[in-house]
Amino acid sequence: MKKVLITGSGGVIGGVLKKGLPHEITDFDLPDGDVRNFDQMLNAARGHDVLVHLAWNTKSENWLSDSFDAGNVEGTLNVYEAAHQAGVKRVIVASSVHADDFVGHHIAGPMAPYALPTPDSLYGASKCMAEAVGRYYASAKGMEVVCIRFGGVNRENVPPTTPPSERQVWFSHEDCASLVDACIQSSDVPENYAIVYGMSNNKDLIHDLSNPFGWTPR
Numbered sequence: 642m643k644k645v646l647i648t649g650s651g652g653v654i655g656g657v658l659k660k661g662l663p664h665e666i667t668d669f670d671l672p673d674g675d676v677r678n679f680d681q682m683l684n685a686a687r688g689h690d691v692l693v694h695l696a697w698n699t700k701s702e703n704w705l706s707d708s709f710d711a712g713n714v715e716g717t718l719n720v721y722e723a724a725h726q727a728g729v730k731r732v733i734v735a736s737s738v739h740a741d742d743f744v745g746h747h748i749a750g751p752m753a754p755y756a757l758p759t760p761d762s763l764y765g766a767s768k769c770m771a772e773a774v775g776r777y778y779a780s781a782k783g784m785e786v787v788c789i790r791f792g793g794v795n796r797e798n799v800p801p802t803t804p805p806s807e808r809q810v811w812f813s814h815e816d817c818a819s820l821v822d823a824c825i826q827s828s829d830v831p832e833n834y835a836i837v838y839g840m841s842n843n844k845d846l847i848h849d850l851s852n853p854f855g856w857t858p859r
Contacts, residue, residue: 644721645728646689648676648720649696652792654735654817658693659817664825670696676716677722687726690855691825693733694720704739704762707839717771721778721786731785733824736772738790738838743847744806751849754790754836772836779833786833787824792840792848800843810838816858823856845848 643664644789649655659666668674675695676828678819690765694717702710717734725755741758759792760766768790792810793801800811801809820839831853837850842858850858 643690644688645691645693645825646685647689647693647695648674648682649694649717649735652695652790653796654695657794657814657817658695661814661824662825664691676719677712679719682719682723683726686723689727689729690722690730691731691733692720692751693735693821693825695735696699696720699737699764702764702767704737705762707763709767713767713802714770720783721774725778725782725784729784731787731825731830732775732778733787733789733821734775735773736788736790736836737765737767737812738792738799738840738848740768740772741765743810752838752847753849754838757769776808785830786835787830788836789820789824789839790836790837790848791821800841805845809843810840810844811843813859816841819858819859820854820856823852824856827854 646667647655648669651670698710699715702708702713708742739761740760758769760769772788775788778784779786792812793807794812794817798814801807838850838853
């Protein structure tokens with residue numbers, strides 16, 4: 642069992658992980674915990690084995706909003722640096738399938754996590770930045786970083802019927818928890834860095850779900 646700090650623990654994915662992970666979970670979310678406050682973030686990170694970063698203001702910045710919220714970038718930078726200073730070995734960061742435009746995908750073969758991404762929005766571009774900063778901390782600071790490009794996790798845990806693109810990237814609660822748990826429990830992260838697509842084995846799947854953690858969706 643690991644000691645795991647989850648930022649944004651009050652959100653949908655945070656709730657799924659708190660229910661589904663077999664670890665000691667520490668909540669960190671507004672109004673008591675703000676990733677934009679570095680001192681709060683550093684104090685919270687101390688003593689944890691893994692930090693899972695989910696916190697993101699999706700009201701001000703999402704794939705449909707066509708807007709950028711600098712606070713999301715600031716918070717992500719704080720998370721990486723706080724984990725580094727606090728000695729947290731592994732950071733798992735919520736990226737998104739919107740980091741690479743998958744709607745109307747026409748390229749032969751599945752979408753690969755390490756191909757050069759083309760974000761579909763400013764939100765997707767921010768997620769690409771979160772991945773890039775993680776690669777820096779993995780290379781320069783020796784941290785283990787896993788970026789999960791989450792598909793669609795909904796409260797109802799039911800696959801959407803429309804539009805087809807949302808059905809392709811649906812992510813069940815069980816698969817979501819099992820992927821994050823696999824990332825937590827793995828003995829190592831190869832070369833300290835990994836990008837993984839997170840979604841269930843849906844009809845008309847277009848993403849490559851291969852990963853170094855032995856995870857397969859149910």
